[in-house]
Amino acid sequence: MSTITDVAREAGVSVATVSRALRGLDRVSPHTRERVFKVAERLDYVASPTATSLASGRTQVVGVVAPFLTRWFFATVVSAIEKTLRQHGHHVLLFDLEDESYDRRLPLKQNMLWKRVDGVITLNLPMTAEELELVDRLGLPLVAIGTPVADRPNVRIDDAQAMRDATEHLVSLGHERIAYVGAVPSNVAHIQTPQARLDAFREVMHSHGLAEHKQWILGSDWSADSAAADTRILLRAPERPTAVAAASDEMAIGVMAAARAEGLRVPEDLSVIGIDDHALSNVLGLSTVRQDVTAQGRLAAEILLRQLGISAGEDAGTHVVVPTELVVRASTAPPA
């Protein structure tokens, strides 16, 4: 592979001039610039990012950090981030902090970030004080998607509003006996979004004077399987809810499956609603509150690029709330 020296020699100029010409800096004559471009193209020259980084201090790489990757939300948002960054000549270094045990995660370490990335995007990741201190010490800009990180730029949906809309939808259909799936177990401090959703659920129930049954608030590890298992127990009790609001579509899908397994019809015997608009929700007829995850990924990437001094997208500020939308499908109906 050819280096900047090869190009300089062939073009009959200094390496400094090649560097300036190729990066589009001014103070280069049009004629020289053109000659350099020609030679660079002929030699298939691409500047070594490694050398560029050492000299400039920039890597053109952004660290994307997630507590896990294998759920719909994360894959979708990572895809959007990657595409947006690549359009602006940047790349994503991916970190999956999932640990063997569900009740903890791996910590962010200096060797993941130091001189490796220009900035960080977190995905629903509450950061510890030490991690935040690390990011600050390394001077890295940070944008948080979902769960906020201190006062850093943040892109998210209004979790409370989303769950309010879901619950109000059930109430407006006439439901009074409503269960909730997706409470945060106390051992999972690194997953916080659900708390705001639960609070909103309670608020709506209370505002309508509806009773909140403690045993109808189900915890979950956020998976369809565990939501289904918990729901089956719930549905076997003598007192049964007529509707379930789940904090995510994946859990809602588990709830629907559990209802069917218990011989109940959805929505005739049990209404179910989730939050997300998961890729499978449409085909499964799940009512939900849709969030635009792709937009969140794109916006977060654009904010970070702007913090790096690269103009990208429209400046919508540093704290963006992406709107959600109630989508009524076949899984919700008035109680029998």
Added chain:
Amino acid sequence: MSTITDVAREAGVSVATVSRALRGLDRVSPHTRERVFKVAERLDYVASPTATSLASGRTQVVGVVAPFLTRWFFATVVSAIEKTLRQHGHHVLLFDLEDESYDRRLPLKQNMLWKRVDGVITLNLPMTAEELELVDRLGLPLVAIGTPVADRPNVRIDDAQAMRDATEHLVSLGHERIAYVGAVPSNVAHIQTPQARLDAFREVMHSHGLAEHKQWILGSDWSADSAAADTRILLRAPERPTAVAAASDEMAIGVMAAARAEGLRVPEDLSVIGIDDHALSNVLGLSTVRQDVTAQGRLAAEILLRQLGISAGEDAGTHVVVPTELVVRASTAPPA
């Protein structure tokens, strides 16, 4: 942040000695090594990967390239790759080659790889001759997951065997009128796995003397939505299959939903089987042929590390076929 020079000064040795001591090379006295370690720790020293790369030619980064990311298979395999690489001090630079249009993808370019990664892992990505030539020119080892790439190391399942098992399962239940969902449209050259599955389906049908109806071989863009839409048309025809074999669980889920939407019961009126064992398949009661995607990601990462001279995992060779397993659930039964 401190540099190797800081450590050398504090420890009273040369930078060369610090470099050797910290990397565990021999020809360093135990006493010196210990002193260097102490100082390095006290100064929070982490070698600049950017400088290390320039000097050594190694980046400790692996490029992971996928035709898209937002499907279950890809997210799962990327997660496994990332974890395996990180255990060995390597990181993943992620490329999502999805384009606006489904019938093409972005090409792999020199600026994504050159001096940026030490090797490449492809995920179900048929490479063009130019792309392969590029990877060769850059001297990068490559491991392919799924779709093979020339004669490079490869980790995959036996696609033919998987679909044979799925189809044989339906035949053994007594089905004779079987449809297939997931044929590859001719415009999607960058997605090839399904072709082997379709061939295997045909082979089994033929070996049992069962008729193959041309209109029962459905193409698909590999999503649940399109599989559902196509299946609904299929099920409205006067002549109907009693079973459907789908090339993936996501499509099979679409088929089940379509059957229900048409008022048919699964499995009484229509049996459905897929391939994958998707995260939602258990809860939805979908019969399937399970593949271990996490193992595929781990094995591919280990092979690549070994090609880079890093001992990782057990050496299982360079061409690994990960076994699959028929999982019978509630979506398949004898025809009515």
Added chain:
DNA sequence: CTGAAAGCGCTTACAG
């Protein structure tokens, strides 16, 4: 066992 020095391939003031 240890150090001085060259080299990796760029960028960036500084002169001119």
Added chain:
DNA sequence: CTGAAAGCGCTTACAG
């Protein structure tokens, strides 16, 4: 507008 040179922070022969 252009070039010579220092510098980014490591690794790696080469001496000793």
